[in-house]
Amino acid sequence: MNNLFKPATYTALVLSSALLALAPAIAQDHSQHKSGHENHANHKNHTSMDAAKISHSSSVYQVDAHWITHKGEHMTLADLQGQPVIVSMIYGSCTTACPVLVNDAKRLYSSLSDEAKKQVKLVMVSFDNSRDTPKALADYVKQYNLNSDSWVFLHGEEQDIRTLATVLGIRYRKRPDGDFDHSNLITVLDKNGVIEHRVEGLGQAMDKAAKTVDKLIQQ
Numbered sequence: 001m002n003n004l005f006k007p008a009t010y011t012a013l014v015l016s017s018a019l020l021a022l023a024p025a026i027a028q029d030h031s032q033h034k035s036g037h038e039n040h041a042n043h044k045n046h047t048s049m050d051a052a053k054i055s056h057s058s059s060v061y062q063v064d065a066h067w068i069t070h071k072g073e074h075m076t077l078a079d080l081q082g083q084p085v086i087v088s089m090i091y092g093s094c095t096t097a098c099p100v101l102v103n104d105a106k107r108l109y110s111s112l113s114d115e116a117k118k119q120v121k122l123v124m125v126s127f128d129n130s131r132d133t134p135k136a137l138a139d140y141v142k143q144y145n146l147n148s149d150s151w152v153f154l155h156g157e158e159q160d161i162r163t164l165a166t167v168l169g170i171r172y173r174k175r176p177d178g179d180f181d182h183s184n185l186i187t188v189l190d191k192n193g194v195i196e197h198r199v200e201g202l203g204q205a206m207d208k209a210a211k212t213v214d215k216l217i218q219q
Helices: 007-022 097-110 114-119 134-143 158-168 207-218
Strands: 067-069 085-090 121-126 151-155 172-174 180-182 185-189 195-200
Touching: 067 134, 085 097, 085 158, 097 121, 097 185, 097 207, 114 207, 121 158, 134 151, 185 207, 195 207
Parallel strands: 085 121, 121 151
Antiparallel strands: 067 151, 085 185, 172 180, 185 195
């Protein structure tokens, strides 16, 4: 929490992210993966982008932005301080990678100790601020039966979404059809919002991530 992001740093991060978004995406074959929601074996409409490396150790909560939850509540990321957070970025109209990514976060949550489950928050931030209104996100939560208080889906402004994605190392780009190519990344934040662990790719083992969260609970 002592290393604060300064405005100039944010500008550099955002410009860097914009350049990364123009780089060629690296396709990944997920044809053998099935999620807990349904069979999402066909990923031909989604190009997965490698997550960017991160070198900072500052709190993600220094991203100074306001968000609206799927419940219509206004919040900042700093409101999550004091508990471990599992965070990822998706978009609601995605029918290929994103439901798998959400299910992966759900698998991680299911692997936690009972004490950790009581404290951790699962935060899903939408890339798509035009279609993923708070109401649309509420419908998404209902569709996938994610109604517990542990889940928070966030709608934000385009620039704030880009900044947060850059800080997390998530690359994305909007396609002509309105959908998104993006990194598939789940990030574990400590109680102060510092990145402790990242899981890249779909259908990955969650053992290390679960151990990280359980350890954070004891600190």
